[in-house]
Amino acid sequence: MEKRRQRVYLLWAILLLAGCYLACQLYTIQVATSLEWASKAVNQRSDGLALYRQRGAILDCRGRLLTDRDHLTYLAVFPPLLTAEERKALAPFLAAHQIKMATHSPVVMANPGAELLRLVAERPMAGITFCTIPLRYGLQPLAHHLLGYIHPATGEGIAGLEAVYDEFLTSDRRVKLALMTDAHQRPIPGLGWRYQEEVSRRPARNLVLTIDYELQSKVENLLNEAGVAKGAVVLLEVGTGKIRALASRPVFNPYCPQFSLNDPDRPLQNRALTAYPPGGMWRLMITAAALEQGVIHPDQVFLAEEESGSGLITLTRAFAYGRRAVFQQVSTALGTEPVLAKAKALGLGVATLRLPGEETGFLPRETGTAVVSGGEKITVTPVQIAAVLQAIAGDGTYYPPTVVEGLQEKDGTWSPLPAEAGTGRPVLTAATVAALRKMLEATVLYGTGRKAQIPQEAAGVEGTVLDGNRGGQPILHSWFAGYAPAHAPRLVGVVLLEDDPGGAERAAALFAALMASCLPSSR
Template identity: 25%
Template sequence: MRENQLSSVEKRRIFLMLFLILLAFLGIVGKLFWIQIAATESYSSRGINLVKNSVIQRQRALVLESGRGEIVDRNLAPMTGKIVNALVAFPINRDYAMNQQDASQLVHLLQTSKEQWASFAKNLKEPQVWGTQDGGKPVQLNDQQVNGINGLGLSNVKVVQIEDRYPIGMTARQLIGFIGQNPDRVMQMYSSDLEKGKMELTSKIGGAGLEKSFDAWLRGVGETSISYFTDAGKRPLAGLDARMIAPDNSFYPVKLVTTLDSSVQQQIEALMDKLGIAEGAAVVQEAGDGDVVAMASRPNYNPLQVDLASNSWSNYAVKATAPGSIFKTVVAAAALDEKVVSPTETFDCKGALGKYGFTCWLKSGHGPLTMEEGYAQSCNIVFANVMQRLTAAQLETYANKLGVLNEVGWSGKTDMKTVLQQFDSEETGQLFAAHTPENDEGVLMQTAIGQRDVRMTPLQASNMVVTLLNDGKVYSPRVVKEIRYQTGREMEQFPVKTLSSEAGKISAKTSQTLLNWMREVVTEGTGQSLKGAKWALAGKSGTAQIQNGKQEKVNQWFIGYGPVESPQYAVSVVIKNRGPADSNKAIPLFKGIMDILASQGSKGSK
């Protein structure tokens, strides 16, 4: 009886085990069904796409367009992101490669040699654009080449449209900037997108210029790529061939609409190169509201191969440097508004002050000059004497009133709830260094002529002229006026802004007086070589002595406006690190820029 009972218990145990095994089997079957049929696109807690990962070993993809926003000028002419026809070659099994006849025809169409093509094709490990080896640019194909290559019907090459982000001949390179990999900044700025899988640590982001300032807008919503499918033996998979993958969003990529005139910009850069300017900058602003029409910097650089150790990618238009005598404009403004000098009073320039080793640039001396005449002749002795009647605090007040000590470029909160500074890495100006005895008479005299610790950016210098042209009102220059969706609808707008100082602004009378004095610089003073320009011009010259290592160098400046009768533009130029005996290139550059602007006729649409 006991044996039968034990047998019954064993039976129940066996039945229970079989039941559990059946449940486990059904669970596995159900899970496999869910993986293979119901949830192939988003299986696992990590959101892994199994279909995508099942073919990743046999898919060869190449990014054709980054999806990054386009930067355009005021007339919507593209400055970045040119789309060109190019040839893409895919690595496949040699048995499926082209025959000798096809290879010869392709080589002929590409205008290359058999050896160059063979070397290129032999080393293919991933899809490659013809012409981009070693960080080069794609070879742009013309219509005849495109039709010829398509007519060959080859299995391992394809003509595609590809984005050339930084095309040959691109202008405003330092202002536009570049993109590159920066894992630390990606983690700092885009940690949320990293967690969501929208970005990788190796994703390229803005590294400098507008690319950096407006990176949050320019990043876009996805890349356009071409994929080529092969099996494990690198044989093409029938029916798959090459597939284009692109984001389905009619609003992106956006357009960054700048205030630049690309035609003016291009001509100014060509002029700088013609004059052999190795190091310097030029800024053109509209007289009415301070909008930047052109901003050029030298030396130039390649945005695809950036040497961060060099300064070639740095935008010198927003970097502070010694201004020399253009700073006398600030001293004159203070003297006029504070009424410390009478219009008829004269100062005797004998070539030297008699103390502090202070001299005039004209060693023989100018003789007796009024402050007005001293401004036109850029006499150091006159302004040393004027500075004796002003304090360091007064000079700082007027430097602030004219906007030459702080960052002046457009900044403010945006619709994205972020604080934006349009000009990347813009520097502030400077009057005195940290430990300089500000009230020392010798220090003040050197400061009055824009030497010693004084620093100013070319953007601040041209904006100071805009301030005078607007009776003392200081504008905050912008270089981007709006961002548009791909559909043309406005996404974000950056309105014209002014800057206010706690000290107020200089008087309209003083502004007009200084503008008239700038006319005399050209008619009777140091800028007389500008008389032959297409427009009647006005301005102020400057030469700042600087120390470059053990060598004595100079910065050559000229700032001004034109045409005199109805001012349209304010311009500043600086040529840095010139030899003391070198010819002046600042005035010819200023004249050339003004002639370019005069030839443009109307200012164009805004």
């Protein structure tokens, strides 16, 4: 009896284990891997055409698409589903697209002719349908140089943010167009065409930028309307260092960038990250360093001896009118090292965005006083200048310029990048900031920057650089950099015009149009 009882217990144990195993398997199939099995079942009864490989989108600061905004319509043809009569009617049109009717593989046709579209509309066929494929940069691309471009065949990021974050944006998932069919390849009524995504493969991640789509669009439109041939605009938020818009001219076709390789105007060059001589804008560095060192004060009077004549003038008015002779005197009294040290503290001489083609600019280690006073042999980028003005507008705190917020997962969660975003460091005292602000306001109110005046009030500084001549005409690079509103700064704007005869006045006028359009109160 004891042995018999043991056999019964053993049998029950075996049955219990078998039941647990079957329950686990059922749970795995019905719950854990149900989507995978469903996908396999669908694929078994669907005839698919691979349309494109997924790539992560690039989003603005509010989650709006900067890429993949528009879609192009294509004609998808599934030859096995066409009748003999339909094949005969379509043969001439398909031959024009180099599609052989003998093939059994589905194909997609770009830019179908009007006659073919009319035929499809008048005579619906089971083997033909329309499909849409995302257009990476849209019909009207934005932020060409910042976003960059991808290889047309492999989809690999080649330039700009597409290249820097390629490993995160790339995916091995493909999207296909499928027609649900039975075992005899006949369409199943009521199911029709479906877009299918390979869910078992690694998904792409989206890249979230600090760029504001609306502001970027306004900047692009402004440059187009003004007919700026070569130059750059940077729009930066006060108190954060976040770049809200960045544009460079001339632009290139992101779908065919190879056509711009040998263009003498260098359309592939991002001029917002290119270093130029600061010209008269260098007086910002001299004044900031001198005020910090206590060498001068805003109401100090100087004797300005220039070609236009001599006279007494205060430092504030000398700044507003760009009197170079005064700043030569200040440089002599101050020396070289404090000016260069302050320039470095304000972010000059280093790359901040770490993007392809970004230049660091040039700050000499040792140079003569005259060189420092005029800014010769020194170069800065528009993004660097925007950060300097942001420090003045932001109560003396320097924030490194940033353009990337973070990476967004497929489920919508995201991780912020870069780590240093939002961290600032004090570089100017409150007294220096107050004095510089008065000088920048005076420049726009009655000085050389009067063209930058707007109803909300602005403050800024201009600079012009002579870079040789062409046919007896001077080649001018012109700057205007400032912020608005003057008494409650919200946005910093920098306008650079390369080889533009309009000079600093035209740059100031573009700044005024930029601020009038982009200030939050006017949106």
